[in-house]
Amino acid sequence: MVATTTVSQSLPLTQGSAVELLGVSKTRPKGDGRETGGLVLNHVNLRIEPGSFVSIVGPGGCGKTTLLRLLAGLEPPSAGHVHVGGQTVRGPSPRRGIIFQDANLFPWLSVLKNVTFGPLAVGISPKDAEARATHWLTFLGLSKFLHRYPHELSGGMQQRVAIARAIVNEPDLLLADEPFGGLDWITREQVCDELLRLWHTTHKTFVYVTHALEEAVYISQRVIILSARPGTVAKIIEINLPAQRWADADLRFSPEYARLVEEVREIFAEQTALG
Amino acid sequence: MASEELRTAIPVAERDSATPEVIAPDAIPLPSNRVINLRAGTSVIIWLIVLAVHNLIPQAGASFKVPTDYLSPAALLVLGITLASWAAAYVVQGRREQVLAIYRVMIVLGVALIPWEVAERLAWIKPPFFPSASKIIGVYIEDSGTLLLSVAYSLRLLVVGYVIGSIAGVAFGLALGWSKHVSNWSMFWIRLIGPIPATAWIPLAIVIFPSSFTAGIFLIAFASWFPVMMLTWSGVAGVPKALLEAAQTLGADDRRLLRHVVIPAALPNVFVGLFMSLGTAFAILIVAEMLGVKAGLGWYITWSQGWSEYHKVYAAMLVLGALFIVVVSGIFKVRDRLLGWQKGILRW
Structure with a gap:
């Protein structure tokens, strides 16, 4: 991992932000284009330690995505408070990066320009923006594709560009909303490992929403299981697996890993049945 | 298991170069x-x-x-x-x-x-x-001299009117798509006034404007304004919300959002509008020149008809067609420059 060492040298090892949700509820008006109106999140209390990697899982429609959008500031909560890094979230901010389900790249910009978009928006000089973008794209194995357009890339590569774009502003909190749902399993595992390496090098706070339970166990330090709609925190499970998981090819076959997945699965099934 | 090992064995960068994931267009064989x-x-x-x-x-x-x-x-x-x-x-x-x-x-x-x-x-x-x-x-x-002069006069009228109308169309379209207030307040009036055919304005235009030339400019500008505005508007309204959100979380303010996300995303639609309105602009050009403007291809056609020189009418019509091709390919050149990223997704 040559790239890893260069990255850790160039980046200040500042801790990520702490995340706090205090009695957060979210109601949606009926006929919003979504399934149904009504209560989506019900009085969620949650604290995420700075610099930790946390996954959120839960039955379909339990408000995982909504929770993430509240953290990103893309929607306001109907009740309660959302704090990130000690401050109330009042709208989108470059301090909180987000990776969406679809790569959502700007189709009219090249890979490099997609990634320099963020730095340029926060007032970094074009030269520095390009250096930073090139750095992260190289880290993610895209150095040969800087001047390609998104539609020329495969889904996995597009999603890696999206990761680079979200991380290049060096946000204190990185949110990911089922980012690899559209990828095949091999690519998915690869990109997952890259995200994990990224977390390990940056020491930011990562919040990862997924419906793949094994992935949640594999990637995070804690798995938060939400109840069925309206979502609330049902259970938090600590994942005591080694930090540098990508280095251990047999991890996914270890009894400890299997036990943790089984535990999450049981609680998940319980919650689905209750809903 | 095998793939696990393979994956960890090859560094990221090499994995990418080993699998050509970039799509190259197929070569078309030459005619025999x-x-x-x-x-x-x-x-x-x-x-x-x-x-x-x-x-x-x-x-x-x-x-x-x-x-x-x-x-x-x-x-x-x-x-x-x-x-x-x-x-x-x-x-x-x-x-x-x-x-x-x-x-x-x-x-x-x-x-x-x-x-x-x-x-x-x-x-x-x-x-x-x-x-x-x-x-x-x-x-x-x-008659090449008169014909060339007519082309020059027609082009002048067309270009001035079309450019003014298109700029106004893009500006109005952006304002309508960007601001709910603007669209709420003007929707009714645009629906009422926009679809009035430019030809219906002729009696008024002749009275309001000091010369037939300026009246012609107004008519052409009006005719091109409406389609460009509607298409720009729908382009802005159709910008994927996800792209706006992505830009916002990257730190873009409203100005940057408009300039670097909304406008490029709406541009394909704007060009559809520009192309559509060019047809109308040509029609109005000829009508305006037939009615009062004392030069140009439309005038040339009416004048020749008056002398029963129908061969000149045909000749001028062909020139008109050629002129349209030239102007359209000019617009397409600009479009291809600006929308190069779209090639392969959409072709006209």
Whole structure:
């Protein structure tokens, strides 16, 4: 991992932000284009330690995505408070990066320009923006594709560009909303490992929403299981697996890993049945 | 298990270069010698027939003076072009598609000319409404000065009106798509006034504007404004919300959002609007020139009609068509520059 060492040298090892949700509820008006109106999140209390990697899982429609959008500031909560890094979230901010389900790249910009978009928006000089973008794209194995357009890339590569774009502003909190749902399993595992390496090098706070339970166990330090709609925190499970998981090819076959997945699965099934 | 090991064994960068994930367009095979020879031969034969019909069939009906023959030189020119491009197809093989395109035009033109010439020689069709091909070609030689001047005047009127209308259209469209207030307040009025045909404004325009030229500009600008505005508006409204959100979480303020996300995302639609409104602008151009403007192709057509010189009407109509092609390809050039990223996704 040559790239890893260069990255850790160039980046200040500042801790990520702490995340706090205090009695957060979210109601949606009926006929919003979504399934149904009504209560989506019900009085969620949650604290995420700075610099930790946390996954959120839960039955379909339990408000995982909504929770993430509240953290990103893309929607306001109907009740309660959302704090990130000690401050109330009042709208989108470059301090909180987000990776969406679809790569959502700007189709009219090249890979490099997609990634320099963020730095340029926060007032970094074009030269520095390009250096930073090139750095992260190289880290993610895209150095040969800087001047390609998104539609020329495969889904996995597009999603890696999206990761680079979200991380290049060096946000204190990185949110990911089922980012690899559209990828095949091999690519998915690869990109997952890259995200994990990224977390390990940056020491930011990562919040990862997924419906793949094994992935949640594999990637995070804690798995938060939400109840069925309206979502609330049902259970938090600590994942005591080694930090540098990508280095251990047999991890996914270890009894400890299997036990943790089984535990999450049981609680998940319980919650689905209750809903 | 095997893939696990493979994955950890190869570094990221090499994995990418090992799998060519970038999509390259398929190469189109060049037209064969047989196709080139067949098309070129057909073109030569057809144009020889045109020459034969024109020169061998005696002119029926009384004619006081024999008009200058422009068709024979033109047919010879076409034959020359056919032979030259036939040779070119073998010298520059990469240009074969273009050579075939020339032949297709030549062949269709020749096939259409043969019955026309027969009918004209045997006096089945009557001048001045249906003049001979020779007479129409003659206009380009005998009256080229007036024709060129008319083109220049028409272009001036068209370009000024169209540019003003398009800029206004884009500006209005952006404002409507961007601000709920603007669209709420103006929706009704735009629905009411926008669809009024520009021609209906003629009586008013003539009174309001100091000259027929400025009135013409207004009419053309009005005609191009509406489609450009509507398409820009729908383009802005159709910008994926996800892209706006992505830009916002990257730190973009409203200004940057508009300039770097909304405008580029709406641009494909804007160009559809520009293309659509150009057709209307051309129509209004001719109407305006027929009604009052004292120069230009529209004026030339009305003027020629007044003198019963219908061959000039036909000649001017063809010029009008050619002018449209030139202006459209200009717009397409700009579009291809700005929307290069779209190639492969959408083609017109």
